[in-house]
Amino acid sequence: MPSSLQSTHEIDLPLIDISQFPQDFDEQEVNRLQYLPGLAKLSDACKEWGFFLLVNHGVPQELLQKVQTVSRDLLSMPAEVKDRVTGCNPIDSYYRSPNYESIRFINIANSDSAGEMSPKIWPQKESSYCCETLGTYAVCLSNLAQKIIKMILASLGLDVDSFYRADFEICSSVLRVNGYSSNEKSIGEEALLAHTDPVCLTILYQDDVGGLQIRSKEGNWFTVKPRSHSFVVNVGDCLKAWSNGRYRSAEHRVVYTGWKDRMSIGLFYVFPDDAQIWAPTELVDEENPRRYKPFINSQLKHEIRTNKEDKEKATALERFAGI
Ligand SMILES: O=C(O)CCC(=O)C(=O)O
Ligand SMILES: [Fe+2]
Numbered sequence: 396m397p398s399s400l401q402s403t404h405e406i407d408l409p410l411i412d413i414s415q416f417p418q419d420f421d422e423q424e425v426n427r428l429q430y431l432p433g434l435a436k437l438s439d440a441c442k443e444w445g446f447f448l449l450v451n452h453g454v455p456q457e458l459l460q461k462v463q464t465v466s467r468d469l470l471s472m473p474a475e476v477k478d479r480v481t482g483c484n485p486i487d488s489y490y491r492s493p494n495y496e497s498i499r500f501i502n503i504a505n506s507d508s509a510g511e512m513s514p515k516i517w518p519q520k521e522s523s524y525c526c527e528t529l530g531t532y533a534v535c536l537s538n539l540a541q542k543i544i545k546m547i548l549a550s551l552g553l554d555v556d557s558f559y560r561a562d563f564e565i566c567s568s569v570l571r572v573n574g575y576s577s578n579e580k581s582i583g584e585e586a587l588l589a590h591t592d593p594v595c596l597t598i599l600y601q602d603d604v605g606g607l608q609i610r611s612k613e614g615n616w617f618t619v620k621p622r623s624h625s626f627v628v629n630v631g632d633c634l635k636a637w638s639n640g641r642y643r644s645a646e647h648r649v650v651y652t653g654w655k656d657r658m659s660i661g662l663f664y665v666f667p668d669d670a671q672i673w674a675p676t677e678l679v680d681e682e683n684p685r686r687y688k689p690f691i692n693s694q695l696k697h698e699i700r701t702n703k704e705d706k707e708k709a710t711a712l713e714r715f716a717g718i
Pocket of ligand 1: 573648
């Protein structure tokens with residue numbers, strides 16, 4: 396077993412209780428004062444880790460159970476069934492390597508991408524139940540993502556309403572179901588290589604198998620222990636650039652932990668391909684000089700996709716847009 400992968404410590408990520416924040420932050424500072432301790436905690440988490448655990452998120456337990464069942468069913472389909480949706484971009488896609496596979500639904504909260512894909516996978520009578528479950532879950536998590544973005548804007552000391560409307564209202568959601576099949580030989584090996592998420596924000600459900608690791612500022616790897624009734628939330632490259640580097644987009648990876656298959660479901664909140672990412676002047680000052688050139692979202696994605704060296708993917712933003 397590679398020792399560098401094995402020797403990690405567990406980390407208790409900061410817990411952010413989202414129920415303490417209102418759906419919309421009022422412009423008036425006075426209304427914001429009561430939320431300041433919570434916002435400071437959020438800000439510290441985003442600066443220190445770029446990751447936090449979201450609790451009291453309000454997603455019904457029943458819906459979470461349903462989406463897990465549908466996702467497990469999806470992953471357990473025979474390979475030739477899942478292959479039917481391989482390369483069906485831009486609607487959907489399926490990726491498979493020996494011990495890892497992922498099924499992706501683009502713009503799922505605002506379109507019927509699950510509906511278009513599902514007849515290729517499920518028999519007719521199950522199809523509508525499955526895509527309705529995935530769609531409902533995606534809508535629910537997109538609403539959560541919107542609230543988190545507003546909390547993040549408030550934690551940066553910005554006027555929530557105007558920045559949200561100007562730059563974030565255009566975001567959409569991609570849902571990805573990840574399956575990791577384990578076997579004796581793979582324990583301790585990297586299942587998903589170290590990367591940063593080239594998105595605005597990620598909300599991840601991970602099951603109880605574990606294996607998610609994140610990299611600290613100092614470059615050490617820490618394991619994020621699964622915690623029931625919570626989501627792992629992380630800042631992506633685009634939000635890092637938009638915040639003028641104030642918030643981290645931390646490297647993370649998945650390492651096989653045991654015999655049991657693992658599943659995670661990621662909701663990626665993404666800017667449109669043609670969106671320009673450019674930090675507002677409010678986040679630029681003498682202490683925090685501008686760190687990134689303006690760039691178009693699709694250009695960053697292209698840079699990451701075409702980079703041959705896997706280990707360099709995590710630093711794509713710095714190379715591509717760093718000043
Ligand atoms: O499966 C996980 O825990 C992490 C997945 C991930 O990092 C991703 O899909 O970008
Ligand atoms: Fe990721």
